[in-house]
Amino acid sequence: MSEGFENIGKAILHTDQNGMISLQCNKCKSRFKLEGDYLDDLRGDIFCPICGISSDLSYFYPEEVTHAAMEITKAHAEEMIYKAFNKMNSKYLKVNTPKVTAVDKTIDFKDKNINMEIVHQACCNKDLSILPIDIISSYYCPYCGRIVK
C-alpha cells in the first residue's frame, strides 16, 4: 500500500456515536469496531478479534473504504499526469490528455454494524464492538491479542 492510500483510507474512517471506528478483517472478513482515539495514534499492529491475525491498520479497512480510497488515489494520479502533460504542452509537444473528472473527496459511509454490542476489554481497559454471535465463543482482544473467554 502506498502512503497516499494509507492517508486517504484513514481519512475515510469515521467514528460512530460512541467514538468507535468500523473495521473489517481482510482475512476472515469479520467486522468489528475499535476506539477511534486509540486508532488515531496507533503504533504497531492490531488483532482481529475473530481469527486473531495481527497487522497494521490498513489491513483492517472495511472493503467499502478500501474501494473508495483506491478510487481517490487513482483519480489523484490521473490528475497529476494530466497537469504534468499540460505543462509539457509547449510549441514542441502537443499531447491530448482526457479531462479528469473531479472525485468526491467527502465520501460518507452508512454504519453497517447496527447490531453490534460494546464489550469492555479489561486487559487493555478499552472497548470493542462485535456482533453478539462472536461474543458467545471466545475471541481475541484486538488491542493486545489475548484470548478472551
Ligand SMILES: [Zn+2]
Ligand atoms: Zn479475522
Ligand SMILES: [Zn+2]
Ligand atoms: Zn487486551
